[in-house]
Each structure stands twice: as structure tokens, then as C-alpha cells.
Amino acid sequence: MSSFDATSVVKPLxxxxxxxxxxxxxxxxxxxxxxxxxxxxxxxxxxxxIGADDVITSARxxxxxxxxxxDDIQAAREINDELEDALVKLxxxxxxxxxxxxxxxxxxxxxxxxxxxxxRPEA
Numbered sequence: 082m083s084s085f086d087a088t089s090v091v092k093p094l095x096x097x098x099x100x101x102x103x104x105x106x107x108x109x110x111x112x113x114x115x116x117x118x119x120x121x122x123x124x125x126x127x128x129x130x131i132g133a134d135d136v137i138t139s140a141r142x143x144x145x146x147x148x149x150x151x152d153d154i155q156a157a158r159e160i161n162d163e164l165e166d167a168l169v170k171l172x173x174x175x176x177x178x179x180x181x182x183x184x185x186x187x188x189x190x191x192x193x194x195x196x197x198x199x200x201r202p203e204a
Contacts, residue, residue: 104175114200118140161190
């Protein structure tokens with residue numbers, strides 16, 4: 082008889098910023114993921130990275146929108162600032178807001194990108 086074992090197909094969302102700063106993001110709910118993508122969509126529109134009719138409903142859409150920023154530091158900063166609350170909520174406190182504020186910009190950006198990739202259904 083076959084069975085389903087979530088631990089064999091869904092790996093923990095382990096993160097590590099340095100040797101002393103690490104943890105596991107609690108598995109987010111579908112609602113939390115959807116709220117994060119809605120916040121990203123709003124931030125991307127505000128920063129004029131996507132148009133008013135464009136939608137972000139998946140990690141793949143998010144990756145494409147963020148890739149379109151290119152070297153636009155101002156747009157990246159605006160999106161990063163707008164997403165802080167949504168990212169903290171999505172992470173369920175691991176990492177917490179204070180930890181996310183202390184990590185360097187590129188590390189935080191790469192962490193966000195990694196988390197979005199891990200949340201793709203095919204991940």
C-alpha cells in the first residue's frame with residue numbers, strides 16, 4: 082500500500098545568514114502566500130515595475146517582475162520597503178523583523194528570492 086509522507090517531499094525552509102543567525106521558516110499557509118504575492122504586486126505597481134493590469138499570482142510571476150527591475154536601485158528600494166511587513170508575516174517570525182533589518186541588503190534580497198522559489202508548487 083502506498084502512502085504520502087510530506088517530510089519526504091516538502092523539505093523544511095531552512096535559512097542561515099551567518100554562523101549564529103539561522104532557523105526554519107514555518108510552513109506558510111496558502112493565505113499567507115497569497116497575501117505576500119498581493120503585497121508584492123502592489124509594491125511592484127507603485128514602483129512602476131509592472132503595469133496596472135499586470136498580476137502576480139505565483140513565485141514565477143514574482144521572479145519575472147523582480148528581474149525586470151534590473152539596475153533600478155530606487156525601484157528595488159521601494160519594493161523592499163513595501164514588502165517588509167508582508168515578508169515578516171510570511172516568515173511567521175523566523176526570521177523576525179529585527180533580524181531581517183540587520184542583514185545586508187543583498188542578503189535580504191537573495192533570501193526573499195530564495196523563499197519565493199521554494200514556494201513554487203514545483204519546488
